[in-house]
Each structure stands twice: as structure tokens, then as C-alpha cells.
Amino acid sequence: MKIRQITPNVFVDTESSEPPYGHGSNPSFVVTSAGIVMVDAAMLPTRAMxxxxxxxxxxxxRYIINTEQHLDHVxxxxxxxxxxxxxxxxxAALRGPLEHIRAFEPALLGQARSLSLREYVLWQYSQWDPEGLALAKDYQPRLPELTFSDRLTLYLGDTVFELFHLPGHTPSQVGVYVPRERVVFTGDNFGNAIQPSLAQCCxxxxxxxxxxxxxxxxxxxxPGHGLVGNKADVREFAAFIQGVIDTVTGLIRQGRSKxxxxxxxxxxxxxxxxxPGNEQQRMNVARLYDVLSKKACADGAPGTMKTSF
Ligand SMILES: [Zn+2]
Incomplete structure (x- = not known):
């Protein structure tokens, strides 16, 4: 375990984000005078223990804040x-069909549609954490019990958490700002020197x-993946996102088909x-093409809704 203390009360585990890349995001927690707030949860049973x-x-x-619906966070x-x-x-996405929580390669879609969320999680554990399966024999997905649409302020002990709806990597991304610690948790809206999936993005x-x-x-x-960074790193990542938008917009303007x-x-x-891999990149380009040619992130999936600012 490589849980790092980045401020007096903020701890981040980036082990899954470092070579050799593991399965999971950057689960984190914030210590307050009235208990702990986790931001995303360690994905695999063995690591969760x-x-x-x-x-x-x-x-x-006391609370677990999920930044998105992808399994490496929830x-x-x-x-x-x-x-x-x-x-x-x-x-809503976690209650829907599995393709709302992951953009599946076309070859896998049929198989994915036959699984429940529980079955899909256990299948992933069997691949990536077989020794942890015993810890998950009674596994049931835990969905958000407290939800918001625009923003939510959470007061716990001496600490304030500002939760924002920040669509990007997915339509329903959540950013968690903790002013007292001068920290923001971005989920996969920011990958530090790493490209998150663009296949469900807005x-x-x-x-x-x-x-x-x-x-x-x-x-x-x-970040959701990669080492803890700063605003300069976010700027660099934003330039990457703008770059992929410009590239695909250019292809659309040239009249190229999807x-x-x-x-x-x-x-x-x-x-x-x-x-990595060609199939994932093709899915990324397809998503960008669809959204940018319609000029709106509206594909009918849960969470595809107006932005909050
Ligand atoms: Zn992720």
C-alpha cells in the first residue's frame, strides 16, 4: 500500500496508478473531527481490506463520495x-444496463447485457483478485443513498466539503473541493499524465x-488516475482534451464519416x-464524433443532463 499523506488530513492511495498499472482508481480519505470522508473506494476486495x-x-x-459510476470508483x-x-x-447509471457504467467493445456488448451488476463485479474480481473473491461472497452493489443534481455542501465536524457536478469524463462527474485542506478531488476529469477513457465523455x-x-x-x-498534481498539470491535461476536440472537429468539418x-x-x-489499444481509441473517437457532430452531449444515457454552470 502506498497511501500518501498530502495535507494534514488528506490521504491518497495512488498505487493502482503507478507502473505496473493496477486495477482501481486513486481512493482517498479525509480525516475530520467527526469521522472520515472517503472519496471513491478501493475497488478490489483484498485492497479494500x-x-x-x-x-x-x-x-x-461517515461518508463515501463517488466521483463517477465506473467500477474502479464505486x-x-x-x-x-x-x-x-x-x-x-x-x-441512475448504476441502476441501468451495464453499458451505462462502461462503454463496452462491440464484441463484448452482448455478453455484458446478460449480466447483472453484481455478476459483472464478481466476474471482474475473479479475473483481477481471485484470492479476494471469498471476501465478496455476499457482495451486493452499494448505490449512492444521498444524491444531488447541481451542488451539495457537506459539513462534517471541522471540515466543509463542496461537491460540484462537473460533467466531462462522464456526464455525471463529481468534483470534491475541500477548502480547509486546499485540495480538490477530480475523479477521472483529470488524469495526471494518463489518458482516461473518452468513450462516455462530454x-x-x-x-x-x-x-x-x-x-x-x-x-x-x-486525479482519478496518476499522481497527485497541481493546477499546472490540470492545464496541461485540459490542452490534451482541447486537442482531441479540435482534431475530431476538423475531421467532421472535412466531411469525413465516423x-x-x-x-x-x-x-x-x-x-x-x-x-491502451486500437479498439479503445476507436471507441474514444466514435464518442467524440457523435457528440461533437450533434454539438451536445445527449445520448439518452442516465446522467446526460444540463450542466450546472
Ligand atoms: Zn477511473
């Missing part, structure tokens, strides 16, 4: 106490959300991809 023992002496887990909720908080679109909103994050009074920006666009570009040479 290590987390529990790490937290044990520091207080009771699957581990089951292993912890506390009220699960997120955007209402995250809850690109134009994403650029605005990154500007909003840059405007916060913080020293540390905790298939031609998917064949023409890959963004892997611009930024190390968390999900």
Missing part, C-alpha cells in the same frame, strides 16, 4: 460503512469543468492511455 485496517485507527467512515463501496453520496446520474463540458477546477483555491489536485475518423486518428501518441 488493507484500506479498512489503514483507516481503523483514524476514525469512523465497486468497493460494499466493503465500507458510511453513507454513499454522489450525483443523481451516478445512481468533451465541451469537460473543458469548462477543467477551467472551473483551475479556478479553485487549491494547492493539490487529486468510420473514416475512427480509422484516421489515435490519441495514444499524445498521452499514455489507461486503456
Amino acid at each position: 488493507k484500506w479498512k485496517s489503514e483507516i481503523a485507527g483514524r476514525g469512523e467512515v 465497486a468497493g463501496n460494499y466493503f465500507f460503512p458510511g453513507t454513499v453520496v454522489s450525483h443523481q446520474g451516478v445512481r 468533451p465541451l463540458e469537460w473543458v469548462r469543468s477543467l477551467k472551473f477546477i483551475e479556478g479553485l483555491d487549491v494547492d493539490h489536485v487529486v 468510420e473514416e475518423a475512427m480509422n484516421a486518428v489515435s490519441f495514444e501518441s499524445r498521452l499514455l492511455a489507461r486503456h
Whole structure:
């Protein structure tokens, strides 16, 4: 475990984000005078148990804030106490078909549609944490119990948490700003030197959300993946997002079809991809093409809703 203390009360685990890249996001926790607030949960059972023992002496887990609906952020909720908080679109996505929580490669879609969320999580555990499966024999997905649509302020002991709806990597992303610690948790709206999936993104909103994050009074920006960074790193990442928008917009203006666009570009040479490979890049380009040609992030999936600013 590489849980790092980045401020007096903020702890971040970036082990899954460092080579060799593991399965999971950057689960984190904030210690307050009235208990602990987790931001996302360690995904795999074995790691979740290590987390529990790490937290044990520091207080009771009161809340788990999920920054998005992807499993590397939410699957581990089951292993912890506390009220699960997120955007209402995250809850809706987790209650919907599996393609709302992951953009599946076309070849996998049929298989994915036959699984429940519980079955899908256990299938992932069997691949990535077989020795942890015994810890998950009674596994049930834990969905957000407290949701919001625009913003939510959470007061716990001596600490204030400002939760914002910041669409980008997915339509329902949540940013968590902790002014007292001068920290913001971005989920996968920011990957530090790593390219998150673009396959469910809202690109134009994403650029605005990154500007909003840059405007916060913080020293540390905790990404969904990659090492803890700062606002300069966010600017660099925003330039990558703007770049992919410009590239795909250019192809659309040239009259290229979606298939031609998917064949023409890959963004892997611009930024190390968390999900490498041609198929993933094609899905990324397809999503950008669809959204940018319609000029709106409206595909009918839960959580695709108006932006909050
Ligand atoms: Zn993630």
C-alpha cells in the first residue's frame, strides 16, 4: 500500500496508478473531527481490506463520495460503512444496463447485457483478485443513498466539503473541493499524465469543468488516475482534451464519416492511455464524433443532463 499523506488530513492511495498499472482508481480519505470522508473506494476486495485496517485507527467512515459510476470508483463501496453520496446520474447509471457504467467493445456488448451488476463485479474480481473473491461472497452493489443534481455542501465536524457536478469524463462527474485542506478531488476529469477513457465523455463540458477546477483555491489536485498534481498539470491535461476536440472537429468539418475518423486518428501518441489499444481509441473517437457532430452531449444515457454552470 502506498497511501500518501498530502495535507494534514488528506490521504491518497495512488498505487493502482503507478507502473505496473493496477486495477482501481486513486481512493482517498479525509480525516475530520467527526469521522472520515472517503472519496471513491478501493475497488478490489483484498485492497479494500488493507484500506479498512489503514483507516481503523483514524476514525469512523461517515461518508463515501463517488466521483463517477465506473467500477474502479464505486465497486468497493460494499466493503465500507458510511453513507454513499454522489450525483443523481451516478445512481441512475448504476441502476441501468451495464453499458451505462462502461462503454463496452462491440464484441463484448452482448455478453455484458446478460449480466447483472453484481455478476459483472464478481466476474471482474475473479479475473483481477481471485484470492479476494471469498471476501465478496455476499457482495451486493452499494448505490449512492444521498444524491444531488447541481451542488451539495457537506459539513462534517471541522471540515466543509463542496461537491460540484462537473460533467466531462462522464456526464455525471463529481468534483470534491475541500477548502480547509486546499485540495480538490477530480475523479477521472483529470488524469495526471494518463489518458482516461473518452468513450462516455462530454468533451465541451469537460473543458469548462477543467477551467472551473483551475479556478479553485487549491494547492493539490487529486486525479482519478496518476499522481497527485497541481493546477499546472490540470492545464496541461485540459490542452490534451482541447486537442482531441479540435482534431475530431476538423475531421467532421472535412466531411469525413465516423468510420473514416475512427480509422484516421489515435490519441495514444499524445498521452499514455489507461486503456491502451486500437479498439479503445476507436471507441474514444466514435464518442467524440457523435457528440461533437450533434454539438451536445445527449445520448439518452442516465446522467446526460444540463450542466450546472
Ligand atoms: Zn477511473
